[in-house]
Amino acid sequence: MNRHDEFIQTFTILGRDFSRAGSVSTEIKEILQEIGVPSSIIRRVAIASYEAEMNVVMYAQKGELTLTLNPETIKIEVEDEGQGIEDIELAMQEGYSTATEEMREMGFGAGMGLPNIKKNAHIFIITSSPGVGTYLKMIFYLDEERAA
Amino acid sequence: MTLQEIIKGLNLEVITGGDNLNLEVKDGYTSDLLSDVMANAQPACLWITLQTHVNIVAVAKLKDLAGIIIVNGRQPDKETRQKAQEENLPLLLSKETAFQVSGRLYQLLGKGK
Numbered sequence A: 001m002n003r004h005d006e007f008i009q010t011f012t013i014l015g016r017d018f019s020r021a022g023s024v025s026t027e028i029k030e031i032l033q034e035i036g037v038p039s040s041i042i043r044r045v046a047i048a049s050y051e052a053e054m055n056v057v058m059y060a061q062k063g064e065l066t067l068t069l070n071p072e073t074i075k076i077e078v079e080d081e082g083q084g085i086e087d088i089e090l091a092m093q094e095g096y097s098t099a100t101e102e103m104r105e106m107g108f109g110a111g112m113g114l115p116n117i118k119k120n121a122h123i124f125i126i127t128s129s130p131g132v133g134t135y136l137k138m139i140f141y142l143d144e145e146r147a148a
Numbered sequence B: 001m002t003l004q005e006i007i008k009g010l011n012l013e014v015i016t017g018g019d020n021l022n023l024e025v026k027d028g029y030t031s032d033l034l035s036d037v038m039a040n041a042q043p044a045c046l047w048i049t050l051q052t053h054v055n056i057v058a059v060a061k062l063k064d065l066a067g068i069i070i071v072n073g074r075q076p077d078k079e080t081r082q083k084a085q086e087e088n089l090p091l092l093l094s095k096e097t098a099f100q101v102s103g104r105l106y107q108l109l110g111k112g113k
Helices: A023-034 A039-059 A101-105 A113-120 B003-010 B034-040 B055-062 B078-087 B098-108
Strands: A007-014 A060-069 A073-082 A123-129 A133-141 B013-016 B027-030 B045-049 B067-070 B091-093
Touching (some): A007 A039, A023 A060, A023 B055, A039 A113, A039 B034, A113 A133, A113 B034, B013 B078
Parallel strands (some): B067 B091
């Protein structure tokens, strides 16, 4: 990639499709490994993208994840059509979850999703319209020293 | 310690990933909450859980885990077996509880010394 190059790829995530859940995050991880992103950054991206993907699977009809790579940053945006989030501050609290009993039995609904994204992305922005959907933007710096 | 040695030591049944057992296992992590594993499990560790559905395979792959031990004599779903097979991920079964398996793995790996 030269300085002006940007790589953009969009993935579709289907709501309630638990059997394929995690496949988009796995694909992203493979792309990052192929282009030689440091493993410490890949670990951050894998956690955050997985949580974002699972949120679409659990709470939305469908969503689109867009991965944008340039020489400095990895950007992941997720936009879904779904129930949205009434109270983002509450949803950001560790342990708070609106997962159903069925989801909890599968080991989801720990109330760690959004907190895990916040911890791992260098920049995290979330907006939501209840009844319409949610938009997330996460940015990861390839140079971790700059991020700190 | 290799996965092969642990399988022998803990008397585990190998379901999938049988040609991937020379992996060096560094640690273990016991949890049934997927986000907890995503947040806290370290690469090359063995994950001990009672979850049997297909999503555990994606978590293990995303976290570069050495494999999964399913406890309490539970059987993985058919989809889980298929996915683990495709990914060549060691899927192992134990009749013991998560507590017993964790304690024995902790000793085998020489932790707490």
